[in-house]
Amino acid sequence: MVKKIIIIINFFAFSLFMNSQEVSVDLAASKQEVAVNEDFRISLIITSDTDDINIDEYPQLDQCVAIKQYGQSRNINMMASNQGIQKTISINFEYICKISKEGKYDIGPFVIRVKNKKFQSNITSINVSANNVGNNVSNNIKEKNYESDKSNYYIIKTEQTKKEIFENEFVDIEVNLYCYRNYDFRIRNIKKLNYPSNAWIENLLNKNNILSEKVIINNYAYAKHTIEKDRIYISKSGEYEIEPFEINFDGITSNDFFAIQDTIDLKTKPVVINVKPLPPKENEHRNFDGAVGNFNISYSLNPQKINPSEASTLFISLEGEGNFHNIDKINFGVDENIDIYSTKSETKTADNRTKIKTWEIILVPSKPGKYNVSIEDFSYFDANEKKYKTIKGNSIKLTVAGKIIENNKNIKDNSSINTDLENKNLINNENENKIIKDNIVNQEINFLKLNIGSKNELKKIDLLFRFQIILYMMLAAILILFILLKYYNYSFVKNGRFVVQKKAYKNFFTKINNLNKDIPKIGILKGIDSLSNTIETYFIHKFNIKSIEFTRKDIENKLKDYLTSEQVKTLNDYIKQLNIIRFGGNKITTEEFDRITGELKNFIKNIDTNNINNNHKSDKVN
Amino acid sequence: MKFKIFLMLFILFSINIINSSINIKFNDSIKYYNNSDYKNALSYYLDILKSGYDNFEINYNIGCCYYKLNEIGKARFYFERSLIYKPFDSDLNHNLKVIYNKLVKNQDNNEQIIINSRILYLIPINVVILINIILSIIAVILLTLLYNFYSYRKLILIFLATVIFFILIFTFYNIFQYKNIKDQKLIITKKNANVYLTPNENETIILTLEEGYSNKVYGELNYFIKTKFNDGLTGWIKKEDLIYKP
Numbered sequence: 049m050v051k052k053i054i055i056i057i058n059f060f061a062f063s064l065f066m067n068s069q070e071v072s073v074d075l076a077a078s079k080q081e082v083a084v085n086e087d088f089r090i091s092l093i094i095t096s097d098t099d100d101i102n103i104d105e106y107p108q109l110d111q112c113v114a115i116k117q118y119g120q121s122r123n124i125n126m127m128a129s130n131q132g133i134q135k136t137i138s139i140n141f142e143y144i145c146k147i148s149k150e151g152k153y154d155i156g157p158f159v160i161r162v163k164n165k166k167f168q169s170n171i172t173s174i175n176v177s178a179n180n181v182g183n184n185v186s187n188n189i190k191e192k193n194y195e196s197d198k199s200n201y202y203i204i205k206t207e208q209t210k211k212e213i214f215e216n217e218f219v220d221i222e223v224n225l226y227c228y229r230n231y232d233f234r235i236r237n238i239k240k241l242n243y244p245s246n247a248w249i250e251n252l253l254n255k256n257n258i259l260s261e262k263v264i265i266n267n268y269a270y271a272k273h274t275i276e277k278d279r280i281y282i283s284k285s286g287e288y289e290i291e292p293f294e295i296n297f298d299g300i301t302s303n304d305f306f307a308i309q310d311t312i313d314l315k316t317k318p319v320v321i322n323v324k325p326l327p328p329k330e331n332e333h334r335n336f337d338g339a340v341g342n343f344n345i346s347y348s349l350n351p352q353k354i355n356p357s358e359a360s361t362l363f364i365s366l367e368g369e370g371n372f373h374n375i376d377k378i379n380f381g382v383d384e385n386i387d388i389y390s391t392k393s394e395t396k397t398a399d400n401r402t403k404i405k406t407w408e409i410i411l412v413p414s415k416p417g418k419y420n421v422s423i424e425d426f427s428y429f430d431a432n433e434k435k436y437k438t439i440k441g442n443s444i445k446l447t448v449a450g451k452i453i454e455n456n457k458n459i460k461d462n463s464s465i466n467t468d469l470e471n472k473n474l475i476n477n478e479n480e481n482k483i484i485k486d487n488i489v490n491q492e493i494n495f496l497k498l499n500i501g502s503k504n505e506l507k508k509i510d511l512l513f514r515f516q517i518i519l520y521m522m523l524a525a526i527l528i529l530f531i532l533l534k535y536y537n538y539s540f541v542k543n544g545r546f547v548v549q550k551k552a553y554k555n556f557f558t559k560i561n562n563l564n565k566d567i568p569k570i571g572i573l574k575g576i577d578s579l580s581n582t583i584e585t586y587f588i589h590k591f592n593i594k595s596i597e598f599t600r601k602d603i604e605n606k607l608k609d610y611l612t613s614e615q616v617k618t619l620n621d622y623i624k625q626l627n628i629i630r631f632g633g634n635k636i637t638t639e640e641f642d643r644i645t646g647e648l649k650n651f652i653k654n655i656d657t658n659n660i661n662n663n664h665k666s667d668k669v670n
Numbered sequence: 671m672k673f674k675i676f677l678m679l680f681i682l683f684s685i686n687i688i689n690s691s692i693n694i695k696f697n698d699s700i701k702y703y704n705n706s707d708y709k710n711a712l713s714y715y716l717d718i719l720k721s722g723y724d725n726f727e728i729n730y731n732i733g734c735c736y737y738k739l740n741e742i743g744k745a746r747f748y749f750e751r752s753l754i755y756k757p758f759d760s761d762l763n764h765n766l767k768v769i770y771n772k773l774v775k776n777q778d779n780n781e782q783i784i785i786n787s788r789i790l791y792l793i794p795i796n797v798v799i800l801i802n803i804i805l806s807i808i809a810v811i812l813l814t815l816l817y818n819f820y821s822y823r824k825l826i827l828i829f830l831a832t833v834i835f836f837i838l839i840f841t842f843y844n845i846f847q848y849k850n851i852k853d854q855k856l857i858i859t860k861k862n863a864n865v866y867l868t869p870n871e872n873e874t875i876i877l878t879l880e881e882g883y884s885n886k887v888y889g890e891l892n893y894f895i896k897t898k899f900n901d902g903l904t905g906w907i908k909k910e911d912l913i914y915k916p
Binding site (some may be wrong): 494 | 723816
């Protein structure tokens, strides 16, 4: 019973607590201490159970305090209880502020209206010091060995590992662009450092090592971007002033509240390098051949037991930091019975600093015996310790067993032709034994050609080629002409027939009209002859038939497919009438001639019209 | 008439004199070469080359002289030039192998040059051109026949199509050959030749090439020749460091 009462009391207490949740209004600043003109944030967080929230009054602020709202977020929490679902809404108003004068400033209070009730936020205090980044960074950097833009948002600086070096000693030079608060920049144009002509330059900045890191300059964070990084070796002593690095880029320039992008030109200070001559070498370093740096040598011979005329490869590796480009060879000595056939060298970069240069030398002994392959001392100047050093040489044993092979004599004879074997270059390792043998046998080139040959072979080829092109053009022209002719011929024959057929009535009509005009001149009889021919021509053209004789039989045979039996009969009557006039001596007057031609015109017109309507007949003919 | 005959005889005589003087030079140069006076032999051969004898024999002999004078880059240039004319000449192939052994890093690549030339000039270029000309004439005749003997048109068309097919094949083959001849090649003749970024001696050196390196010529400006590398990089080499056919 007691337990039940306690549970009920607790339940009521919790409900009471849930119902009595008040509106809370908190004001907080991201920084309590800022520099003049430094941006900082203010958050106004209102927690209640309703959405009905309004800011009634903004705080009265000093003139040098700029404030602007830049965001608002809302968070809703739901909680289930015996009284239903309880909702808590918290709204966060974000402001960005900037104060342009040093001093202590109070920000707040904000007056908030929630469900017609007013609530007030707390007041937050901000201390503003004169320790400004935006305008006065330079005042706080002790050594000004850089160049920057007006607002000091971007700083450019060259950094070199050494200012004083020895001849052929390397110095690393890098150009860094520092961007305040990692402000963005977009490079438009770059003028790189202009090194002297006697400098050997190695670019240390590649795609894999583009550097971008955060650095603190006088307590302010800058992002460092390395835009040029070189290792240079200068071979002659003297003082060198390297022309500055210039960059043109788009970046943030404005001192105002809102940043504006503009083009910025920056230029580094010139790089000065003093190159000292190497100190005189002592006798024990007589092998010194210009190597400056720090080196280590390793070597091996593989295989160490071979037969005469077989090859053994001597590997020499030089590792370290220094002027590898000046080191052509590591001296070594072999017995006169050993021929040196090819030298292959390769330089690899282990990291951006250490290098390994490897030589592969193929040795071919001609006689059996025990030989020593001696690697000579290697001297170099250690610039860090400022003294010459010598790596002691060593010798490797090479045992040549077995008998001398038969062609050994030839090998020696032929190989003696070329005495400067060290100049021999690089053969394929995979087939080295085979190639060596070829090489030994084929040391000398074959003799001259004893015929003078023909003159102007190239010109002949050129002429022939041009002739060929002309021929092709002609061939193409003939081909085109052929195709065109074929098409034209086909088209002409086909179209010609069609045109004649189509114009048959028109021609007939024109001829009859002309005949009517000419009849007084030519006379009736000639007129009848012409009329007969005109009718004949009409039928030949109209129906594409070879010829027609105006006899009853011929007319019926040849025109039965094109004319109706009635038309054939009428035509026969007209022909008969004309024949009577021509051959029967029946004289007619001009008026009667005109009447006959008029009737014939109507008759032919009738045939032509019917024929157009029943065109299928002419299609049959085609 | 007499004057004309005299003029013709004079011209013939002059030509004969010129030819015989070149023949004498040729024979003398062989003597010089035999006596190990390679410089004189070379100067004679170069003179003969200038007089228009740009053929296999002269290029080959010039290559031999340069080899003897230990100018391997130039020797390679003239031997490879000879390949155009006679790719199957055994002496030439032997000499090229010797040169490649002396010069170049990758032996297999250079063997490939000889193989490529053999394939490209398997049929000599003038023979290919002659074949093309004959085929073209046959094509014209077939077209005429096609026009006049229309009843045999199917048979003639089959022949015509075959002839045109072969014309196309031989033409492409011929174009490749001609392009190869016309391609300008450079060969480095200095032990180490610098490649500059621009045609200016004071400009950045981007590469250093060894003697005997071969590449195409892509242009020239003043004292520099432009070339391109496999990775698309363009560089300029001083003319004095290389040999090329202008």
